[in-house]
Amino acid sequence: MGKYLLAHDLGTTGDKAVLFSEDGTLVRAVTAEYKTHYLGHGFVEQDPDDWWRAVCGSSAELLKSVNPKDVAAVSFSGQMMGCLCVDRHGKPLRPSIIWADTRSVREADALGKAYGKTAFYRTSGHRISSSHTVTKLMWIKENEPEIYRQAYKILCAKDYIVLKLTGRFVTDYSDASGTLAYNICGHMWAEDIMQAAGVDREKFPDILAAATVVGEVGEKAARESGLPRGLPVVLGGGDGPCGLVGTGAIRDGTGYTYIGTSAWSKFCRTRPVRDPGMRVVTWNHVIPEFVAPTGTMQAAGASIAWMKENLCAEERALAEKTGESVYKFINENAAKSKRGAGGLLFLPHLQGERSPFWNVDAKGAFVGLTMRHGANDMKRAVFEGIAMNMGVIFHILQENKIGLQDSMVLIGGGANSPVLRQAMADIYEMDMLIPDKLDEATSMGAAIIAGRGVGLYQDFDVLDRFLSIKEVVHPVKENTEFFRELRKVFEECYFALEKVNEKLGRFE
Incomplete structure (x- = not known):
């Protein structure tokens, strides 16, 4: 049995590939970027072969650090909700329509009328x-009928890479x-939803547990990837549900x-959420017997990236001059603005919105802007x-x-921001645990999941080998009271x- 585990996270902007030793030590991480076509x-859309080239390049780079024969398995997490049509030979028929x-x-409106929106929520979560x-x-069936006719299977990002490796x-x-063509309580495809969708x-494709050894390279x-022939390929899961395992949310x-x-x-739960307003949803966990009630917003880091490109010329210039991260300077300047950004609100709906508003027409906005506000207030308002x-x-x-806990593990690039993680603690009104x-x-x-799949681990409860908490951000009492009121105004603005x-959508 090998000593190392190789994992790929196929995200929106690139493939984050990591190599861990069996004891949880991070040996090396590399990122191979690819394009998103707006x-x-x-x-x-994205080109699925860009995913494959990224996996090949990042795998070859990581394997320079170890003897490839010492790798026990490879597995995947990946962006979810995509629609990649492939023929029976596994060839993509068109670019992937991504999340x-x-x-x-x-089409969503038509499906809602055919199936019933409340019934759909109860069936699919x-x-x-x-x-x-x-x-x-x-949409493909209606607008690209020949592509639909030729489509043998519909795959998500990580499924395509598994197909390339194992067939x-x-x-x-x-x-x-x-996919939403799924019965969240029955843990199976929902054929009645498929029928309503036409x-x-x-x-x-067939559904297997995330820790299944699908096959071998x-x-x-x-030859193409540099991965050893015969290396076990463990299926893996969607990026958010994989994060449950990667943060210890397995109870x-x-x-x-x-x-x-x-x-x-x-969250990890044994049964789906049944919110009367259908504002939050339920996925399946990568551990099949659990589900994962979730609320997701569209443009979090995307709003920060927009801010960096459009409001932060000074910080970008400093970063180029000093070699330091541009986000260091952005955070320093945002922190010069006081809590609440002087009464300035930013609505971060730059790509429409999912939870809790579920509105593709939602748009971003600065609300409350006056002559006394400066760029640093706008930056703080974004965070x-x-x-x-x-x-x-x-x-x-x-x-x-x-949720049954009194603290929250906070991960992702946004957790690097002191301004954002303090605001998260104050608004969630609980400790933020920063790994x-x-x-x-x-x-x-x-x-x-890879280690569990090939038997290196007897269960999923091995996170203490991989991760430790480096900082705890505590809520500030006066801030929690302040944001409790401001959050109400934020919702009113939406x-x-x-x-x-x-109406503005007509002028785009």
Whole structure:
């Protein structure tokens, strides 16, 4: 048995590949970037062969650090809710329509009328949304019928890489739940939803547990990727559910919050959430017997990236001059603005919104801008707007008695921001636990799944080998009271602009 575990996290901007030793030591991590194509009108696509080239390049780079024969297994976490059509030979028929794509609004409306929105929520655990696989497949059937006819299977990102390595068309329970063609209580494909959507059951792959050894790296894949021929390939899961394992959320009531390009709070539970307003949803955990009630916002780190490109020329220049991170200077300047940014709010709905508003027409806005506000107030407002949007989501989950803990593990690139993580503690009204590895939780989860799959670990409860808490951010009492009131105004702003934003969409 090998001594190392290789994991790939196929995200929105690139493949984060990590190599861990059996004892949990991070040997090396590399990132191979790829392009996202924003085509307008909600169309967002990626080339699946860019994923494959990234996996090949990052694998070859990591294997320079060890003897490839000492690697025990490879596994994956990946972006969810995509729609990649492949033929029976595994060849992509078109670019993958990824999670951020919202072109299938009309199809989502049609499915809601055919199946019933409340019934759909109870069956799938989700609201009907254009962000998910089944409505995207409906769009392809309607607008690209020849592609639909030729499609043998519909795959998510990590499933395509598993196919390239092993030749098998499969998915796991967590990614299956993200398609919305899934029965969250029955842990199986929902054929009644597929029938209402007018899509064919046989186009969906078989569902296996995340820790299943799907097969071994084949000869052709070994030549292209540099991975050893015969290396066990463990299926893995969706990035958010893998993060549950990578943060230790493997017991009822435990959870974590991730601030990346998008952001979410996710919990491990034994039964789905049944929120009367359908504001939060339920995925399957990568551990099949659990589910994962979740609230997700669209543009968290994406809002920070927008801010960096459009409001932070000074910080970018300093970073280029000094070689230090641009985000160091952005945070320093944001911290010069006082709590609440002097009454300035930022609505971080730059790509529409999922939880809790579920509105593709939602738009970003600065509200309360006056002559006394400066750029640093705007920067602080961006960080606090993300935290308040996540706070709205979190408190809805709490209303539904989802989380049982008194602290929250905070991961993702956003957790590097002192301004943001303090706002998160103040708005969640609980300690934020900051791990020593912020960006590896999803790939770490995939590595643990790999180890479980090949028998290196007897169960999933081995996180203490991989991770430790480096900092605890405590809520400040006067801040919690302040943000409790400001959060109400934040929600009022969204609803006040709801119709305006819908009208503005006509002028895009």
